[in-house]
Amino acid sequence: MSISDQLFEGEHIRLAPLDPEKDAETESKWTHDPDYQRLISAQPVRPLSPGQIKKKYEEAEKEKKHNQFVFALRTREDDGAGRLIGFARIEHIEWNHAHGGLALGIASPDDRGKGYGTEALRLLLRYAFDELNLHRLTATVFEYNTVALRFFEKAGFVIEVRRRQALNRDGKRWDWLHLGLLREEMKDKDSRFKFQDSN
Amino acid sequence: MNSHLFQGSLLRLTAANPDSSADVDALMRWARDSEYLRLQEGDPAMPRSAARAKEILSNAQDHDGATFILRPLDDERALGFVGLWANWTHGDAWLGIGIGDRADWSKGYGSEALRLALRYAFTELNLHRVSLTVLEGNARAIRAYEKAGFVLEGQARHYSRYDGQWYGEVFMGVLREDWEEKDSSSKIQVPN
Numbered sequence: 109m110s111i112s113d114q115l116f117e118g119e120h121i122r123l124a125p126l127d128p129e130k131d132a133e134t135e136s137k138w139t140h141d142p143d144y145q146r147l148i149s150a151q152p153v154r155p156l157s158p159g160q161i162k163k164k165y166e167e168a169e170k171e172k173k174h175n176q177f178v179f180a181l182r183t184r185e186d187d188g189a190g191r192l193i194g195f196a197r198i199e200h201i202e203w204n205h206a207h208g209g210l211a212l213g214i215a216s217p218d219d220r221g222k223g224y225g226t227e228a229l230r231l232l233l234r235y236a237f238d239e240l241n242l243h244r245l246t247a248t249v250f251e252y253n254t255v256a257l258r259f260f261e262k263a264g265f266v267i268e269v270r271r272r273q274a275l276n277r278d279g280k281r282w283d284w285l286h287l288g289l290l291r292e293e294m295k296d297k298d299s300r301f302k303f304q305d306s307n
Numbered sequence: 308m309n310s311h312l313f314q315g316s317l318l319r320l321t322a323a324n325p326d327s328s329a330d331v332d333a334l335m336r337w338a339r340d341s342e343y344l345r346l347q348e349g350d351p352a353m354p355r356s357a358a359r360a361k362e363i364l365s366n367a368q369d370h371d372g373a374t375f376i377l378r379p380l381d382d383e384r385a386l387g388f389v390g391l392w393a394n395w396t397h398g399d400a401w402l403g404i405g406i407g408d409r410a411d412w413s414k415g416y417g418s419e420a421l422r423l424a425l426r427y428a429f430t431e432l433n434l435h436r437v438s439l440t441v442l443e444g445n446a447r448a449i450r451a452y453e454k455a456g457f458v459l460e461g462q463a464r465h466y467s468r469y470d471g472q473w474y475g476e477v478f479m480g481v482l483r484e485d486w487e488e489k490d491s492s493s494k495i496q497v498p499n
Contacts, residue, residue, distance in 0.1 A: 269463060
């Protein structure tokens with residue numbers, strides 16, 4: 109990789125800034141989908157209005173003490189604004205230990221299984237390791253989210269912790285898995301960061 | 308019902324008191340020991356101001372769960388703290404514990420505080436499990452946690468760096484059933 113390789117541009121999607129006005133409308137719709145919410149959050153599912161979402165953005169902006177980086181995932185199809193398909197965060201960074209957490213979601217089932225998540229993950233790993241210069245990333249996955257588990261394992265993440273029965277969903281107990289990826293584990297996999305069409 | 312929830316044979320679970328200069332002084336004194344701080348939290352070790360000590364004591368009174376100041380049975384001296392930060396939806400809580408002054412280490416205070424905190428977590432907060440993390444190599448703490456019923460659930464590799472060396476973060480958890488097996492006080496019943 110070199111300084112000329114683009115950090116934010118994938119083949120089909122890009123890491124983009126949030127657009128609070130427009131994105132709040134879309135994200136409000138996502139909060140009305142409990143199946144999606146239960147894949148990405150342990151908090152009680154709750155539909156939120158665009159106004160409530162906007163307030164959440166503002167609070168996040170205020171609270172972020174430079175230990176959180178949030179991206180909107182957008183398609184590149186119409187090379188202008190693009191369509192919002194999900195979000196990604198590098199968060200809970202502890203700079204003194206050079207570690208952080210990684211969270212990623214593709215909201216609509218129609219946008220899944222198309223490689224968008226994989227593209228986003230490549231961009232995020234490069235951002236975390238080559239821009240933020242972190243040493244390790246943690247991703248956490250709920251036991252029932254087998255797609256996410258396979259997704260992270262394919263990228264080199266290893267299951268490190270199994271927090272037994274830490275989730276209660278529909279009266280059933282599920283484990284909460286923590287996966288880790290070290291920077292040096294990516295070293296020989298430099299090509300993973302690279303896209304055929306770095307234009 | 309269990310006997311006195313806050314009373315052990317060596318120490319008591321008591322309220323944190325932000326208005327007590329003795330409590331504020333104790334929190335500042337403990338934080339002059341950088342090893343104590345490093346074993347306690349991942350933030351860069353920093354000496355604690357009075358304002359910060361006061362803030363910690365105030366927060367202890369007001370969060371989801373409970374934080375207690377540990378004191379001997381017969382005086383008001385602060386020995387340390389034990390806290391539970393609950394996730395009510397899933398019946399889980401993170402536990403944090405510290406015995407502040409080195410003179411008070413290895414006297415059984417930590418083990419008893421753990422026992423009281425778990426009894427409180429399972430019989431008063433009605434949690435399903437309690438979680439904690441501990442720095443790799445902190446053998447004294449890990450032994451005490453295992454004795455209290457905690458089970459090793461994994462280790463996040465290269466999680467912290469001190470003095471040029473990487474340390475893993477050890478994750479442990481205790482389910483209600485682990486605790487019931489371990490702690491006879493879970494079975495104490497008062498005849499009705």
